[in-house]
Amino acid sequence: MDDSSHSETARSAPDQGSVERVVAAVWRIESARIVGALTRLVGDFGLAEDLAQEALVDALRQWPVEGVPRNAAAWLTAVAKRKAIDGWRRRERLDARVALLAHDLEREQAEAGDMLWDPDAVDDDVLRLIFIACHPVLSKEAQVALTLRVVAGLSSEEIARAFLVPTATVQQRIVRAKKTLAAANAPFEVPPREEHAQRLGAILGVLYLIFNEAHAASSGPDWMRPELSDEAIRLGRVMAALMPGEPEVHGLLALMELTAARFPARVDANGDPVLLADQDRRRWDRSRISRGRAALAAADAVGRGRGAFSLQAAIAECHAVAASVDDTDWDRIVLLYEALGRIAPSPVVELNRAAAVAMATGPASALRIIDQLSSSGVLRGYHLLPATRGELLLRLGREEEARSEFAVAAGLAGNDRERALLNRKAHGHER
Structure with missing residues (x-):
């Protein structure tokens, strides 16, 4: 490595622990921009991510000795670019296209030094990166892992902890995803207009899936995983900045912010669930609202x-602005669920509508909706x-039947905290 990469370093070299924290922070904040810029230049998403990881290793080795660069993201990008050039030079044959690209990269670095950052281009690169991480050739699990790893900057260990799976499983998903993208020759670009809506919907679906796991963990000892919600909201803000003309991007961000506003009141001091009717609304996060x-x-x-997403956000807004459960505009919530059921019909939407109907007109009419869902078998x-029933x-006043339903629900619940709550209800210890 030449001396130019060290021209913008700090005066004193930090210790190894400090460097590791700095590298982790830089990667968390800048990973999408770094990998996006590299992918645009080398034309291969998998190679770009590998080069970025190699640059991180160099940083962990060099920064404790030489100091942390003042523009750490640019340093990592420059080092990764040089590694790409070195790799091309080691080939037995260097075709004309790659040789020209290598020459352009060297000239760019000679002219700009280590401050290789074009904010306008970077934004485009990040958007392309998000689209490729959520490419339809990938499984949903791979889309989530790749988005959290490369776009959000989480480590494989952090993703594994969040989803309660082995680290090796996450790493395998990421490796397979990169190989799948390479095999499909997936272009690093915003999709054409005719594919735009479907592809954008996939991205928003991935972010919503991540957020949903934070809101109500599907398994494990904790009912919520707020660290995941923070990442989903951060990525939602990135998308809103990159695509300001897409209403559903703003709608999803609104839904996540309004829902996360209730998080401080959703668990008690022991980490057990606190349902909406029992929450202390003074603890809701007004800035998020x-x-x-x-x-x-x-x-x-x-x-x-x-x-x-915007309709669901409007429902969350109804809760957010109400002083209490009784003050909530349940009639409006029912109407919003009816509208949601028309444009995005699903049995879960119908289940939620039934809960709103119970508050608006009473439990008897809601029970008829629930019984229809039960008999259809779609939510078996x-x-x-059964918890709602x-x-x-x-x-x-049908307490014995209610306890039986709670027992069934407890047997189906995957989350430990939720299962415990349902078991208490089944034994009549909690209402």
Whole structure:
């Protein structure tokens, strides 16, 4: 490595532990921009991510001795580019296209030194990177892993802890995803207009899946995983900045902010679930509520009507602005669920509509909706169906039947905290 990469270093060299924290922070914040810029230049997403990882290794080795560069992201990008050039030079044959690219990279570095950062190009690169991480040739699990690893900058260990799977499983998903993208020759680009809506929907679906796992963990000892919600919201803000004209991007961001606003009140001191009716609304995060309402207003300002995420955000807004459960505009929530059911019909939406109907007009009418869902079998194995039915039966005074439903729900629940709550209800210890 030549001396130019060290021209912008700090005066004193930090210790190894400090460097590791700095490298982790830089990667978390800048990984998408670094990998995006490299992918644009080398034309291979998998190679770009490998080069970035090699540059991180160099940083961990050199920065404790030489100091942390003042522009750490640019240093990593420059080192990764040089590694690409060195790799091309080691080939037995260097074709004309690659040789020309290597020459251009060297000239670019000679002219700009280590400050190789074009904010305008970087934004485009990040958007392309998000689209390729959520490419339809990948499985949903691979899309999530790749998005969290390369776009959000989480380590494989962090992703594994968040989803309660072995680190090796996450690493295998990422490696396979990169090989799949290479085999499919997936272009590093924003998709053409005719594919835009479907591909954008996949990205928003991945972010929503990540956030949903944070909101109600599907398994494990904790009911929520707020660290995942922070990443999903951060990526939602990135998408809103990159695609300001897409209402559903703002709608998803609004939904996540408004839902996350309730997180401080959703668990008690022991980490056990606190349901909406029992939450201390003074603990709700008012700044998140303000940001969520602003994002929903931004979605409406685009003027193309509300999509599924915006409608769900509007429901969350109804809860956010109500002083209590009794003060909530349940009639409006029912209407919003009806609208959501028309544009994005699903049995889960119908289940949620039933819960809202119970609050608006009483448990008897809601129970009829629930019984129709039960008889259809579409939610067989979904623990919230018997849990909701149990709540309605309890309100109707049918306690024995309610306890039976709670016992069924407890047997289906994958999350330890939620299962414990349902078991307490099944034994009549909690209402």
